[in-house]
Amino acid sequence: MKIALGCDHGGIVLKPAIKELLENRNIEIVDFGCYTTDSVDYPDFALKVAEAVSTGSVDKGIILCGTGIGISIAANKVKGIRAAVAHDLFTAEMCKKHNNANIISMGGRVVTPELATEMVKVWLDSEFEGGRHTTRVDKITKIEEKYFK
Numbered sequence: 478m479k480i481a482l483g484c485d486h487g488g489i490v491l492k493p494a495i496k497e498l499l500e501n502r503n504i505e506i507v508d509f510g511c512y513t514t515d516s517v518d519y520p521d522f523a524l525k526v527a528e529a530v531s532t533g534s535v536d537k538g539i540i541l542c543g544t545g546i547g548i549s550i551a552a553n554k555v556k557g558i559r560a561a562v563a564h565d566l567f568t569a570e571m572c573k574k575h576n577n578a579n580i581i582s583m584g585g586r587v588v589t590p591e592l593a594t595e596m597v598k599v600w601l602d603s604e605f606e607g608g609r610h611t612t613r614v615d616k617i618t619k620i621e622e623k624y625f626k
């Protein structure tokens with residue numbers, strides 16, 4: 478498995494612990510930055526991760542900003558992306574089981590690195606449940622097809 482990481486200065490605090498978890502699981506990491514706490518613009522990093530997921534050059538993505546919100550909004554502008562902001566173990570699990578989120582987004586000013594790694598674990602270890610959720614996710618794709626030219 479290959480996972481892309483992207484963050485801004487507000488999310489970078491979560492990155493070392495998440496990288497350690499992925500390395501321990503022998504998951505290949507593509508780290509698109511940022512790499513310092515200097516102020517940057519989160520859409521730049523959202524785009525890199527979202528394009529990598531959308532084109533299939535990686536399997537999934539993890540994005541981090543101060544709240545997880547801005548970077549997820551930006552990532553969701555890329556075709557095929559279902560980036561979900563998760564705040565706790567329940568939302569991390571549900572965004573995979575019900576929404577088939579291919580990117581998880583978290584806030585460095587919202588969750589601790591310890592919680593963030595637990596959230597990544599549950600997201601990675603959960604399976605999309607399909608069934609009625611496939612119908613709903615397919616409807617999301619239909620909206621995308623209507624508006625993405």
Ligand code: RB5
Nearest residue numbers: 487542543544546547548
């Ligand atoms: C940066 O200060 C902050 O606005 C950003 O990290 C994020 O929280 C935006 O949604």
